[in-house]
Amino acid sequence: MDPGTGKGSPSEEGETSLNATRVDWLREAERIGRRLDLLGAISEGEGALNRPPFTRSLCRAMEETARWMEEAGLRPAVDAFGNLRGWGVRENQEPVLLIGSHLDTVPGGGRFDGALGILLGISAAEILQDRAGSLPFALDILAFQEEEGARFRSGCLGSRAFLGLLEEKDWNLEDSSGISLREAHDSFSIQGWPRMEPDPREKLLGYCEAHIEQGPQLEALGVPLGVALGIVAQERLLLSFLGEGGHAGCVPMSARRDALCAAAAFVAFVEEASRREPGAVATVGELHCLPGAVNVIPKRVDLSVDLRHPEEAALDRLSQALLERAEEIGRDRGIEVGWRRTQRLPPVRSDPDWQDRLSSVITTIQGKAPRLWSGAGHDAGVFGRLVPMVLLFVRCRGGVSHDPAELVSPSDTARALEALVGFVEGFLP
Amino acid sequence: MDPGTGKGSPSEEGETSLNATRVDWLREAERIGRRLDLLGAISEGEGALNRPPFTRSLCRAMEETARWMEEAGLRPAVDAFGNLRGWGVRENQEPVLLIGSHLDTVPGGGRFDGALGILLGISAAEILQDRAGSLPFALDILAFQEEEGARFRSGCLGSRAFLGLLEEKDWNLEDSSGISLREAHDSFSIQGWPRMEPDPREKLLGYCEAHIEQGPQLEALGVPLGVALGIVAQERLLLSFLGEGGHAGCVPMSARRDALCAAAAFVAFVEEASRREPGAVATVGELHCLPGAVNVIPKRVDLSVDLRHPEEAALDRLSQALLERAEEIGRDRGIEVGWRRTQRLPPVRSDPDWQDRLSSVITTIQGKAPRLWSGAGHDAGVFGRLVPMVLLFVRCRGGVSHDPAELVSPSDTARALEALVGFVEGFLP
Numbered sequence: 001m002d003p004g005t006g007k008g009s010p011s012e013e014g015e016t017s018l019n020a021t022r023v024d025w026l027r028e029a030e031r032i033g034r035r036l037d038l039l040g041a042i043s044e045g046e047g048a049l050n051r052p053p054f055t056r057s058l059c060r061a062m063e064e065t066a067r068w069m070e071e072a073g074l075r076p077a078v079d080a081f082g083n084l085r086g087w088g089v090r091e092n093q094e095p096v097l098l099i100g101s102h103l104d105t106v107p108g109g110g111r112f113d114g115a116l117g118i119l120l121g122i123s124a125a126e127i128l129q130d131r132a133g134s135l136p137f138a139l140d141i142l143a144f145q146e147e148e149g150a151r152f153r154s155g156c157l158g159s160r161a162f163l164g165l166l167e168e169k170d171w172n173l174e175d176s177s178g179i180s181l182r183e184a185h186d187s188f189s190i191q192g193w194p195r196m197e198p199d200p201r202e203k204l205l206g207y208c209e210a211h212i213e214q215g216p217q218l219e220a221l222g223v224p225l226g227v228a229l230g231i232v233a234q235e236r237l238l239l240s241f242l243g244e245g246g247h248a249g250c251v252p253m254s255a256r257r258d259a260l261c262a263a264a265a266f267v268a269f270v271e272e273a274s275r276r277e278p279g280a281v282a283t284v285g286e287l288h289c290l291p292g293a294v295n296v297i298p299k300r301v302d303l304s305v306d307l308r309h310p311e312e313a314a315l316d317r318l319s320q321a322l323l324e325r326a327e328e329i330g331r332d333r334g335i336e337v338g339w340r341r342t343q344r345l346p347p348v349r350s351d352p353d354w355q356d357r358l359s360s361v362i363t364t365i366q367g368k369a370p371r372l373w374s375g376a377g378h379d380a381g382v383f384g385r386l387v388p389m390v391l392l393f394v395r396c397r398g399g400v401s402h403d404p405a406e407l408v409s410p411s412d413t414a415r416a417l418e419a420l421v422g423f424v425e426g427f428l429p
Numbered sequence: 430m431d432p433g434t435g436k437g438s439p440s441e442e443g444e445t446s447l448n449a450t451r452v453d454w455l456r457e458a459e460r461i462g463r464r465l466d467l468l469g470a471i472s473e474g475e476g477a478l479n480r481p482p483f484t485r486s487l488c489r490a491m492e493e494t495a496r497w498m499e500e501a502g503l504r505p506a507v508d509a510f511g512n513l514r515g516w517g518v519r520e521n522q523e524p525v526l527l528i529g530s531h532l533d534t535v536p537g538g539g540r541f542d543g544a545l546g547i548l549l550g551i552s553a554a555e556i557l558q559d560r561a562g563s564l565p566f567a568l569d570i571l572a573f574q575e576e577e578g579a580r581f582r583s584g585c586l587g588s589r590a591f592l593g594l595l596e597e598k599d600w601n602l603e604d605s606s607g608i609s610l611r612e613a614h615d616s617f618s619i620q621g622w623p624r625m626e627p628d629p630r631e632k633l634l635g636y637c638e639a640h641i642e643q644g645p646q647l648e649a650l651g652v653p654l655g656v657a658l659g660i661v662a663q664e665r666l667l668l669s670f671l672g673e674g675g676h677a678g679c680v681p682m683s684a685r686r687d688a689l690c691a692a693a694a695f696v697a698f699v700e701e702a703s704r705r706e707p708g709a710v711a712t713v714g715e716l717h718c719l720p721g722a723v724n725v726i727p728k729r730v731d732l733s734v735d736l737r738h739p740e741e742a743a744l745d746r747l748s749q750a751l752l753e754r755a756e757e758i759g760r761d762r763g764i765e766v767g768w769r770r771t772q773r774l775p776p777v778r779s780d781p782d783w784q785d786r787l788s789s790v791i792t793t794i795q796g797k798a799p800r801l802w803s804g805a806g807h808d809a810g811v812f813g814r815l816v817p818m819v820l821l822f823v824r825c826r827g828g829v830s831h832d833p834a835e836l837v838s839p840s841d842t843a844r845a846l847e848a849l850v851g852f853v854e855g856f857l858p
Contacts, residue, residue, distance in 0.1 A: 010681075023550040027486075034638075046460040062511050094495075104801060128689065155674070157574075172790070182759075213677045213679065214675075215675075215676065215679030215680050215681070215684075216680060216681075217681070218682050220684075232678065234678070236666055236723060245831075245832065246644075246829065246830075247643045247644065247804065247805055247826060247830055248714055248737070248804075249643075249644075249663070249711035249735070249803070249804030249806070250642065250643040250644030250662065250710075250738045250803075250804040250805050250828065250830070251645060251709060251710070251804075251828055252644070252645075252646070252710065253700070253704045253709070253710055253711075254704070255486045255644075255645050255649075258700070258712070260696060260713055260716060261696060261700045261713075263693075264693040264694075264696035264697050264700075265693075265697060267689060267690060267693035268690070268693050268694060268697060269691075271682070271687070271690045274682055275682045275683070275850040281677065281678060281681065281682055282679070282682075282725070283677035283687070283724070283725075284689055285677055285689075285690060285721065285723045285724060285725050285727060286718065286721050286722065286723055286725065287716065287718040287721075289713075289714075289715065292714065292715050292716075293714050293715065294665060294714045294715055294733040294735055295712070295714060295735050296712075296714050296831065297712055297714065298713070298714060298716075301746050304722050304723040306511075306652075306677045306678070308678045308721055316613070339454075339713055350621075352741040361784065374678070374679075375677075375678030375680075376678040376679050377678070399675060399679065399680055400682070401676055402674075402677065402725065403525050403674065403678060403680070
């Protein structure tokens with residue numbers, strides 16, 4: 001099925017969308033593709049895409065995005081943090097439906113993560129422009145900064161700031177050069193920008209975000225779109241295994257207390273235990289082996305564990321099993337095991353009614369609407385704690401993200417746009 | 430038994446040493462201890478001991494050592510490479526018995542590794558000074574540079590240079606700052622030193638070295654001294670495991686090709702397989718996990734394997750088993766495994782007759798003379814390929830070396846000196 005021609009399209013047959021016969025979704029998607037290429041070239045330095053928050057490249061990406069917002073009939077302005085907001089028609093001032101995502105990228109990131117959701121929102125606003133006055137809410141488009149947490153090691157700073165959730169300690173977060181969030185923010189060149197603060201009494205209808213799945217589930221199911229059930233619960237642990245160093249040639253195997261051998265047994269258990277717990281993922285992503293010389297027995301290994309599961313009880317069970325196993329390995333091998341929990345986040349559920357609304361639109365487009373958990377955090381997770389939230393997943397090739405190989409096909413982008421427009425149209429009287 | 434009083438000493442009872450009643454071994458050992466403290470304070474920078482070759486600290490350590498050589502009746506001079514040689518009485522010009530070890534240390538090293546062997550040699554020469562003319566050979570003491578290979582990543586450069594075994598490529602070896610061995614050598618301040626080159630026709634009787642064991646075997650046996658059977662065969666491998674990265678939250682366990690999980694299975698097998706092969710040691714000392722972020726599935730792991738065994742056939746067997754297992758893990762997990770062999774050294778055996786001579790002296794001192802393989806490389810290994818070689822092992826606390834905690838007790842030093850003197854006296858007519 002080619003969404004561009006509309007021939008045989010369920011959305012046309014079903015007559016669910018006023019735009020079904022008027023909008024050339026594929027042509028819109030191709031325009032989004034060109035805009036993604038343009039943003040993808042706006043980066044710090046040469047080579048791989050890298051667009052950290054509060055940088056010259058982020059500012060240039062905001063300028064381009066603001067231009068596209070204006071084309072779509074929105075009034076671009078920045079908020080006090082430095083998020084870009086395209087203000088829609090204010091005839092129905094309250095409540096406000098927000099569609100957004102983030103403009104920042106990880107170092108060596110892809111063109112779609114974040115930017116796709118913003119551009120889909122802008123295109124949706126443009127398509128809906130003529131009927132904005134009929135909508136029972138204002139429709140604003142948001143482009144956040146520092147969702148990735150790649151610069152200040154704390155994610156969703158922009159959306160948290162938007163909702164007034166930043167704490168004093170967040171402003172003191174430092175990047176790897178020792179520049180604090182406050183300093184980076186204050187030196188960010190948004191002086192020339194139109195400023196517009198939301199009325200503190202602003203009433204939010206809710207938040208909608210389209211985002212690449214960043215996993216291979218939609219690809220495996222053979223469909224372009226899915227509905228997120230929510231964002232899973234997450235825990236992060238740091239463990240250290242302290243053994244005894246020694247000369248690699250002189251200490252018999254039986255006399256060793258090799259920290260790396262202990263850590264390897266633990267890594268194997270992390271994989272084994274998380275495979276046994278359905279729905280869980282667990283990752284040892286960082287591992288440092290010290291002193292790290294070819295002829296020296298490892299004395300110390302520090303490693304990170306990232307654990308996720310939709311249910312907190314299952315997360316607790318898995319986390320406990322890992323820590324018990326680590327201590328057991330330590331006892332068996334004469335290795336001192338230390339650990340601390342560095343993060344714990346409860347799950348956030350998408351609004352059930354909004355899930356159903358989005359599912360219905362997606363079913364019309366692609367015949368079925370898989371519902372899946374988001375293993376990744378998103379700005380949507382911040383909003384979901386306070387207001388109704390829904391997250392539309394878009395298939396990405398091979399499930400690859402945070403990589404230059406990240407890719408969404410134009411036809412999948414077209415369907416995502418159709419779904420987003422359909423979701424908003426569902427609120428039309 | 431206190432070797433200082435000589436009371437009840439087997440060496441006194443056995444009447445094997447002309448010095449048994451004349452030398453206060455413990456007092457000599459305490460003097461060696463003070464010299465070790467002095468050398469241990471000569472270091473690059475503050476803090477942990479670090480005496481790399483061709484540095485100001487190495488030059489100062491040579492100056493001190495040269496002074497002690499003079500006190501012992503030796504004539505200090507440097508050779509073309511920058512090794513310090515204390516020339517003994519030349520009445521019996523040929524052949525020459527060399528006693529030596531190295532003055533350089535690893536970064537964060539101990540006071541005994543290398544230096545102890547040089548100072549034992551100097552003290553032995555001093556004790557034997559009166560009878561040097563009666564020895565059927567000249568006795569010279571050597572202090573080599575860059576045995577550790579910590580600066581130029583290639584060990585035993587000084588002893589190899591001494592024997593004319595350095596190749597052109599060795600002179601081009603670079604340290605971490607890009608300074609070549611040739612440049613470091615040429616800028617080394619030995620201009621003011623007496624120079625003395627060995628006659629190219631110089632005939633060597635052989636080489637004797639006393640060195641800390643760097644392992645826990647003598648401690649486990651409860652004796653201060655042992656005789657090295659030789660230096661084991663050694664192999665070094667570098668392996669890489671290339672899998673697929675991805676977001677730690679978004680890729681289900683079943684869809685992962687996690688390079689660290691593959692590497693962990695391999696590390697476990699290295700330990701298991703080497704434990705099954707008696708006499709073998711195998712160490713994964715370096716492991717780099719990439720990209721190394723808490724929320725990213727490891728895409729690539731690079732690691733080193735250091736394998737040692739007295740028998741080459743066993744080393745081959747173990748090495749083959751590891752590589753087969755690595756490839757099996759790769760096949761099972763969809764991980765691309767690459768490897769290369771970066772070092773292969775055959776074993777070097779101590780001279781059987783000299784082993785017996787040294788054993789007999791040690792048995793007199795401590796009742797038994799354990800013979801053990803040296804898992805570490807030594808300058809003795811370079812000599813052992815060309816001339817008779819014997820290596821005397823001295824117990825070190827906990828088997829610890831390459832660490833500030835490295836320790837040999839004064840009484841063990843006393844016995845090592847007694848053994849060294851006894852070994853040389855064994856050649857007296």
